[in-house]
Amino acid sequence: MDAKRATVRDMRRRNRAVLLSRLYHDGPLSRQDLTGATGLSAASVSNLVGEMLEQGLVEEAGAVDSDGGRPRTLLRVRPGYGYLVGVDVGETRVRVELFDLSMTGLAKADYPIESARPEPETVVRHILAGLDAVTASAGVPRDALLGVGVGVPGVVEQGESAAVHAQTLGWEAVPLEAMLRAGTEARLYFDNGAKTLGRAEMWFGAGRGARHVVIALVGSGVGAAVLTDGVSYRGVSSSASEWGHTTIVYGGRRCRCGADGCLEAYVGAEAVLDRWRVARRGRPVPGRPAGTVTGPDEEGGIAALVAGAERSESAARVLEETAGYLGAGIANLINLFNPERIVLGGWAGLALGGVLLPRIREVAAAHALRHPYGQASIELCRLGPDAVSVGAATLPVARLLSDGGSR
Amino acid sequence: MDAKRATVRDMRRRNRAVLLSRLYHDGPLSRQDLTGATGLSAASVSNLVGEMLEQGLVEEAGAVDSDGGRPRTLLRVRPGYGYLVGVDVGETRVRVELFDLSMTGLAKADYPIESARPEPETVVRHILAGLDAVTASAGVPRDALLGVGVGVPGVVEQGESAAVHAQTLGWEAVPLEAMLRAGTEARLYFDNGAKTLGRAEMWFGAGRGARHVVIALVGSGVGAAVLTDGVSYRGVSSSASEWGHTTIVYGGRRCRCGADGCLEAYVGAEAVLDRWRVARRGRPVPGRPAGTVTGPDEEGGIAALVAGAERSESAARVLEETAGYLGAGIANLINLFNPERIVLGGWAGLALGGVLLPRIREVAAAHALRHPYGQASIELCRLGPDAVSVGAATLPVARLLSDGGSR
DNA sequence: CCCCTTATTTCAGCGCGTGACGAAAGTGCG
DNA sequence: CGCACTTTCGTCACGCGCTGAAATAAGGGG
Known part of the structure; x- marks a missing residue:
C-alpha cells in the first residue's frame, strides 16, 4: 500500500x-x-x-x-568476501555450521539436547558456543561474519526483535533475538526451520529455476513453506503456512494441537505409525490421543512400514491411506497457492514419497482442479534434512544480495 | 529473483x-x-x-x-482526470459501470444473459455495447478512459493476453482479452470476480487499513482472495485461492468439480440447501451428486433456512453444521495465510454469517492454531455483491497509482 | 503596519545512469 | 611482423532528479 x-x-x-x-x-x-x-x-x-x-x-x-x-x-x-553461520535448532540437537559466500561448509559443531523441553538459555548457550567454535576452527575473524541465520522449530514472530513460539519445545514467545544479541554482535536472522530448508531447496535443490514453489515437509510434524521469487510468504507475523494443522478430515482424529482432523494427525510420522498400530491390532490404545505415542525410533518405524508393504496387508493399506491423505493435502496446496512446483521433503516425506510418489500424484490429480494441477509438478526434495543450516545461512546472503553489499 | x-x-x-x-x-x-x-x-x-x-x-x-x-x-x-469502467460478468447478467477517479458511479448498463452457458461472443458484445452506452450517457470522451477492468467468474490466466477458464460458464481458455481488443482501444484488465470484489472490500470496505486480508466468498460457489499490501496473491497463472475446492472432509460428499469432500460441497449455497433437503427427508435424492440440484431460487432457500432456524430442528442442525464446516475452512485460511483479517462475504456468506458469525468464530478458534488465530479478526463484508464492478474498476486505478500517472 | 509563525518555492550542489568515444586485447591475413 | 578488423571494457560530458539552505508567501496578533 x-x-x-x-x-x-x-x-x-x-x-x-x-x-x-x-x-x-x-x-x-x-x-x-x-x-x-x-x-x-x-x-x-x-x-x-x-x-x-x-x-x-x-x-x-x-x-x-x-x-x-x-x-x-x-x-x-568472491567467496571469501564474508562468511555465514547457519544454525539448526532441532528437537534433539543444535547444529552450528560455518560457510563462505559460495556456501561451502568450513566448520560444523553439534550440541545434543537431552531434554524434550530444553530451556531457551541452554539453546542460546549452545549457539553462542558453536559460533565461537566454528569461527575459531576455521580462523574466520569476527568482523568477516556477514550474519548468523537461525532456523527454529516453530513460529518465528518477526518484529522489532524476533520471538519464537515452539509448542514442541514448550517455548512461548521466547525472545531469542534479544537473548542472542546479548552474547554476540553478529547480525542475526531467524526463520522457521522448515522455511529455511525450503530456502535451501529453492537455491540449491529441487526448487532451482522455479519462480513459485511450495515446499511440503513431513516429519514428526508437518509444515510447508511457500516461496515466490525467492522470498517466502509470511502473513502478519510470519506464522503462515501451518499446513500440518489444516483440517482435512472434518471431525476426524484428534491432533496434538488439540483440534480434530488436522493433516498432521494423519500423515505426520507419529500419526502414520499410530494408524499402522491400530490397523494391526484392530483398535487404538484407549485413552491416548493420536500422536502422543512417541516411539523412540520413529524413523525406524517408518522404514519398517515402507519395507513391510510387500508382505503385510495392513502396512500396504496404511501406506495407501497415507498417500490418499497426503495427496489430498497437496491438492489443497495446489488449489490455494497455484505453484509451479511442489517439493515434498522431510525425513518421513522422503521415506514415504520414495515409494508413494506416483500414487500421491494420482490422488492429488483427483482432488485438485484440473487447471492448477496441470501447471504444478510434484517432486521430492534433493537436499537432506541437514540442509536446514544451509538454508538458515542463506538468510544473511539474501540480505547481502538485496542490499547490493552495502555495509 | x-x-x-x-x-x-x-x-x-x-x-x-x-x-x-x-x-x-x-x-x-x-x-x-x-x-x-x-x-x-x-x-x-x-x-x-x-x-x-x-x-x-x-x-x-x-x-x-x-x-x-x-x-x-x-x-x-482530481476525480475528473480520468474515468474507469468496471465490468462484472456474472452468471445471469453482464454489468458495465462507469466511474470517475473517486469511484463515484456515473452510469450503469445491465445485459441479462439467458443461457446458462453463454457464448463468449455474446458476452463480448454486451461488454462492448455497455462501454459505448455508459460513456455516451455520461458524455465521457474515449480518450479520457483510463482503462476497463473486467471481473469474470472463473480463473483468469494472465499472460501475453488474458484468457479465461470458467467451468460454470463452460468456458475453456477463452481469449477474452484478444476478443475485446478487437472492439476497443481502451486498456484492459482482467481478474476473477471474487478477487475484484476483494479489492473493492480492501479499498473501500471491511479491509480498509489492514495490510493482510483474506476475503472468503460464499455464494453458489466458494472462493477466496488473498490480499497483501493491496496486491492480490497470484500463483503461477493466478488461479490461486481456490478455497472452495480444498478438501475438508476426506472421502466426503461429491463436489461438482468431481472431487470428494471439497469445502464447496458443504458450505456452498447449493450444498447447504441440499444438506437441508436431506436432513428433512432423511435421505438424499438417489443418483444425483450433491450440488447439481440447482433450485430456481437459491437465495430464497438460504433465507428460508436462516429464518427457519428457530422453529425447525433440522434447519438449526444444518446451520450448526454449516458453521462448523465454514469455521474449519476459515481456520485453514488462518493457518495457511496468517492474515490480519478474514472478511466473509458473498450473498450466501452474508446471509449465513449474519446469524452464524459468533459460532463460526468459535469453531475457527478451535481449529486454528492459537497464535495465528489470535492475530486474525473475522468480519463480514461491508459492500454488497454489486461491488464486483467497483473492484474491477479499481484495476486500472491501481495501475495509474503504481505508474504515478505517467502516460 | 510590523513582527512572528508556518508553508511553500527557488536555487545551487551533488549523485547517478547514459551515450559517445576511445583504449585494450585478441584474431587473421598479407 | 605488421596491419586491419572485431569485440570488450573504461572514461567523460551530459542531463535528470533529489536535497538542504535560503528566500518567499500567507496568515495572525499586537
Whole structure:
C-alpha cells in the first residue's frame, strides 16, 4: 500500500543488488553478459563492477574467448568476501555450521539436547558456543561474519526483535533475538526451520529455476513453506503456512494441537505409525490421543512400514491411506497457492514419497482442479534434512544480495 | 529473483506513485503532510506536486489553518482526470459501470444473459455495447478512459493476453482479452470476480487499513482472495485461492468439480440447501451428486433456512453444521495465510454469517492454531455483491497509482 | 503596519545512469 | 611482423532528479 520513496542512492543500491544477485545465482558472467541480463548500460556495469571489485565483493574468474575480439573477463562473487553461520535448532540437537559466500561448509559443531523441553538459555548457550567454535576452527575473524541465520522449530514472530513460539519445545514467545544479541554482535536472522530448508531447496535443490514453489515437509510434524521469487510468504507475523494443522478430515482424529482432523494427525510420522498400530491390532490404545505415542525410533518405524508393504496387508493399506491423505493435502496446496512446483521433503516425506510418489500424484490429480494441477509438478526434495543450516545461512546472503553489499 | 534495473527516471516515476497513492487513499493532504508521510523532501514534494497539478492529475481542495502560520493548501486526486469502467460478468447478467477517479458511479448498463452457458461472443458484445452506452450517457470522451477492468467468474490466466477458464460458464481458455481488443482501444484488465470484489472490500470496505486480508466468498460457489499490501496473491497463472475446492472432509460428499469432500460441497449455497433437503427427508435424492440440484431460487432457500432456524430442528442442525464446516475452512485460511483479517462475504456468506458469525468464530478458534488465530479478526463484508464492478474498476486505478500517472 | 509563525518555492550542489568515444586485447591475413 | 578488423571494457560530458539552505508567501496578533 505505501511504498517508500526512492532517492538517488537507493537506485545505486538497487542496481548493485541486481548485478550481485545475477552474479551469485547465475555463476561467473562477463560484464558484457551483465549488461544484457540486467538492462544496465555497459558504462554503468563497468562502473558498478569496478566499485565492487575494489571492495572485494566480486573477483575476476578467468576469461573466455569471444570469436575474434577482446576476450571477456568473467566475474563472480568472491567467496571469501564474508562468511555465514547457519544454525539448526532441532528437537534433539543444535547444529552450528560455518560457510563462505559460495556456501561451502568450513566448520560444523553439534550440541545434543537431552531434554524434550530444553530451556531457551541452554539453546542460546549452545549457539553462542558453536559460533565461537566454528569461527575459531576455521580462523574466520569476527568482523568477516556477514550474519548468523537461525532456523527454529516453530513460529518465528518477526518484529522489532524476533520471538519464537515452539509448542514442541514448550517455548512461548521466547525472545531469542534479544537473548542472542546479548552474547554476540553478529547480525542475526531467524526463520522457521522448515522455511529455511525450503530456502535451501529453492537455491540449491529441487526448487532451482522455479519462480513459485511450495515446499511440503513431513516429519514428526508437518509444515510447508511457500516461496515466490525467492522470498517466502509470511502473513502478519510470519506464522503462515501451518499446513500440518489444516483440517482435512472434518471431525476426524484428534491432533496434538488439540483440534480434530488436522493433516498432521494423519500423515505426520507419529500419526502414520499410530494408524499402522491400530490397523494391526484392530483398535487404538484407549485413552491416548493420536500422536502422543512417541516411539523412540520413529524413523525406524517408518522404514519398517515402507519395507513391510510387500508382505503385510495392513502396512500396504496404511501406506495407501497415507498417500490418499497426503495427496489430498497437496491438492489443497495446489488449489490455494497455484505453484509451479511442489517439493515434498522431510525425513518421513522422503521415506514415504520414495515409494508413494506416483500414487500421491494420482490422488492429488483427483482432488485438485484440473487447471492448477496441470501447471504444478510434484517432486521430492534433493537436499537432506541437514540442509536446514544451509538454508538458515542463506538468510544473511539474501540480505547481502538485496542490499547490493552495502555495509 | 531477478529484479529489474533502475534508472534515474524510474525513481521519479516511483516517487510520483508514492505521492499519488498517498493522496488517493488518505484523502486530501497538504504538501507538508506529504513530506512527513513519504519521507520526501519538501522541495521534491513541491516539485512533483507542481508537475501533477499542471497535468491535471491532482487539484487543490481548500486550505486548513496552521496555528499562526501560513495555511496549508490541501491537495487531492482530481476525480475528473480520468474515468474507469468496471465490468462484472456474472452468471445471469453482464454489468458495465462507469466511474470517475473517486469511484463515484456515473452510469450503469445491465445485459441479462439467458443461457446458462453463454457464448463468449455474446458476452463480448454486451461488454462492448455497455462501454459505448455508459460513456455516451455520461458524455465521457474515449480518450479520457483510463482503462476497463473486467471481473469474470472463473480463473483468469494472465499472460501475453488474458484468457479465461470458467467451468460454470463452460468456458475453456477463452481469449477474452484478444476478443475485446478487437472492439476497443481502451486498456484492459482482467481478474476473477471474487478477487475484484476483494479489492473493492480492501479499498473501500471491511479491509480498509489492514495490510493482510483474506476475503472468503460464499455464494453458489466458494472462493477466496488473498490480499497483501493491496496486491492480490497470484500463483503461477493466478488461479490461486481456490478455497472452495480444498478438501475438508476426506472421502466426503461429491463436489461438482468431481472431487470428494471439497469445502464447496458443504458450505456452498447449493450444498447447504441440499444438506437441508436431506436432513428433512432423511435421505438424499438417489443418483444425483450433491450440488447439481440447482433450485430456481437459491437465495430464497438460504433465507428460508436462516429464518427457519428457530422453529425447525433440522434447519438449526444444518446451520450448526454449516458453521462448523465454514469455521474449519476459515481456520485453514488462518493457518495457511496468517492474515490480519478474514472478511466473509458473498450473498450466501452474508446471509449465513449474519446469524452464524459468533459460532463460526468459535469453531475457527478451535481449529486454528492459537497464535495465528489470535492475530486474525473475522468480519463480514461491508459492500454488497454489486461491488464486483467497483473492484474491477479499481484495476486500472491501481495501475495509474503504481505508474504515478505517467502516460 | 510590523513582527512572528508556518508553508511553500527557488536555487545551487551533488549523485547517478547514459551515450559517445576511445583504449585494450585478441584474431587473421598479407 | 605488421596491419586491419572485431569485440570488450573504461572514461567523460551530459542531463535528470533529489536535497538542504535560503528566500518567499500567507496568515495572525499586537
